[in-house]
Amino acid sequence: MGLFRSGEVLGIAEEALEFAREAARDAHPDEYMGLLRGEAASNLGLEESGTVLTEVLVIPGTETNPVSATVDTNMVPNDTRAAGSIHSHPNGVLRPSDADLGTFGRNRVHIILGAPYGPDDWQAYDREGQPVDLPVLDVPLPEEEFFDFTQADIDRQLREEDLDVDPRGGR
Numbered sequence: 001m002g003l004f005r006s007g008e009v010l011g012i013a014e015e016a017l018e019f020a021r022e023a024a025r026d027a028h029p030d031e032y033m034g035l036l037r038g039e040a041a042s043n044l045g046l047e048e049s050g051t052v053l054t055e056v057l058v059i060p061g062t063e064t065n066p067v068s069a070t071v072d073t074n075m076v077p078n079d080t081r082a083a084g085s086i087h088s089h090p091n092g093v094l095r096p097s098d099a100d101l102g103t104f105g106r107n108r109v110h111i112i113l114g115a116p117y118g119p120d121d122w123q124a125y126d127r128e129g130q131p132v133d134l135p136v137l138d139v140p141l142p143e144e145e146f147f148d149f150t151q152a153d154i155d156r157q158l159r160e161e162d163l164d165v166d167p168r169g170g171r
Helices: 014-027 097-103 151-164
Strands: 008-011 033-040 051-057 063-065 068-070 082-087 109-116 122-125
Touching: 008 014, 014 033, 014 051, 014 082, 014 109, 051 082, 097 109
Parallel strands: 008 051, 082 109
Antiparallel strands: 033 051, 033 082, 063 068, 109 122
């Protein structure tokens, strides 16, 4: 088995892998498909340089059936944290299909989850479709903030708007 180059992908966060395994179980008997995003290891408190796979993105418009999953490429975010793909094979086979290999050229790592989606029912691959070792890391994931404001910011904005209101109903 090949290994990733030093300083590239160090592993996958346990929470991210568990999320994908649960999603694959929920999608069964259809395939599941998600995209992987990574975080700099230093942002997770690790002293190594490289990337840890921390997020599984579910892409709107993804079409699935028992033998394939197709992502609507127009919905894929274009960002620097994109690292690969993760999808399931409901038949349990952990080898990439020809269709899988056709998509592996993009990004650094691709993971296949096989039914019954247990802790050992997965395999990571490089761009060429060669199996690679990908450690599962127990790292604390950063809290993602969906909004860049707080309740105090909202209250302040409402107060400012109240001060701007004309008593006759206008501004």
